Amino acid sequence: GQYLTDADETTTTTQSFYGVWDRGDLGRTRGNLQQQMLEEGFNDEVLTDNPVDWTTQYGWYLNLPDEGERVVVDATLRGGVVFFNSLVPGAIASGCSGFLYAVSMENGGSPDAPTFDRNGDAVVDLADLVPSGSDSADKKIAGRAAFAGTPTASAFIDDYRYTGGSSEEGGLQKDAVVAIKGIHAGRLSWQELRAD
Numbered sequence: 001g002q003y004l005t006d007a008d009e010t011t012t013t014t015q016s017f018y019g020v021w022d023r024g025d026l027g028r029t030r031g032n033l034q035q036q037m038l039e040e041g042f043n044d045e046v047l048t049d050n051p052v053d054w055t056t057q058y059g060w061y062l063n064l065p066d067e068g069e070r071v072v073v074d075a076t077l078r079g080g081v082v083f084f085n086s087l088v089p090g091a092i093a094s095g096c097s098g099f100l101y102a103v104s105m106e107n108g109g110s111p112d113a114p115t116f117d118r119n120g121d122a123v124v125d126l127a128d129l130v131p132s133g134s135d136s137a138d139k140k141i142a143g144r145a146a147f148a149g150t151p152t153a154s155a156f157i158d159d160y161r162y163t164g165g166s167s168e169e170g171g172l173q174k175d176a177v178v179a180i181k182g183i184h185a186g187r188l189s190w191q192e193l194r195a196d
Contacts, residue, residue: 001070015070017084041132080105083115114129
């Protein structure tokens with residue numbers, strides 16, 4: 001995505017996020033990838049979980065659903081989950097908005113475990129599942145969350161995701177969002193310098 005020129009403010013074409021296995025083969029198109037999309041009935045938060053057939057397909061893609069939505073900041077891979085943030089252009093008076101995404105690296109669908117603190121209790125667990133609008137007993141894992149303002153690239157410290165925003169409402173948002181085991185925290189390496 002791009003958001004640098006005046007024309008970018010009015011670009012409304014559908015843009016996409018891709019996860020591609022580069023095997024060095026030429027002539028590949030979107031037809032060689034598995035598509036994911038927002039699943040109906042889950043408040044535009046849950047992504048489909050279509051499997052990728054790695055014997056015939058080269059990865060996955062997700063069409064960003066809002067008009068003109070695009071990714072203009074770096075993504076982060078953490079524990080098999082791809083975290084990225086999007087921007088949705090808006091009028092000068094109202095400003096831009098955006099979304100936070102957390103998708104499975106394997107197929108681009110919603111992750112296998114919750115990664116968003118949807119209920120705001122500073123704990124990421126099964127209480128953060130998204131209920132279906134038609135059946136509150138049917139619950140699934142969120143892969144997308146709204147953000148007040150325009151989100152910057154997220155930073156991760158321990159089990160927290162920090163995301164800056166372009167508006168007072170966005171501010172600096174701290175979320176306990178990374179329910180991923182086996183991620184080492186704190187100092188990971190050091191080097192001793194000696195003057196002998």
